Amino acid sequence: MIFVPTTLPGAFIIELxxxxxxxxxxxxxxxxxxxxxHGINEVFVQQNISLTRKQGTVRGMHFQREPHREGKLVRCVRGAIFDVIIDLRLESSTYLSHLCFWLDGTTPTQIYVPPGFAHGFQTLTDDVEVTYSLSHRYVPSAQGGLAFDDPILDIAWPLSVTTLSDRDATWPRIEPLVPPSL
Incomplete structure (x- = not known):
């Protein structure tokens, strides 16, 4: 594996x-x-896979609050996605900065997302499968999210959004949030 550091400390592109x-x-x-x-000390305790049927669907921007923050290892195994990570670590010099990645099922690349980040993606094709290894089990009471179209984040999604879950449509914008609620 080749670990390629990103401009967000602790996040890596991992080329297989x-x-x-x-x-x-x-x-x-x-x-x-x-x-x-490479400084990644998490133990991955849960494995998930998502299937998204329709191109243009956005899933995200999800995170878990303390003390249940989770690191993620994300890989697209079928189709293609536009993957986005956002640094939510208050102590970080890159707080609220984001990075975008193009992942697909034919390129052997995955993304390591450190604890304290929000994560989401948009499907670029129909019938997309994404697998995630998580360093903390899912805790419903700790779940959080941010509006995918928050103007403060200014994420340039490549396609018009075709599908968004009811939950993802109701995540708040950053501006009214008090930082500890992230």
């Missing part, structure tokens, strides 16, 4: 080393020793 032969291919997606060598 794919080995191919006449049978097909093989790649490791996680190695605790290699992760620790």
């Amino acid at each position: 080393s794919v080995h191919t032969d006449e049978r097909g291919s093989f790649a490791r997606t996680m190695c605790q020793d290699e992760f620790r060598a």
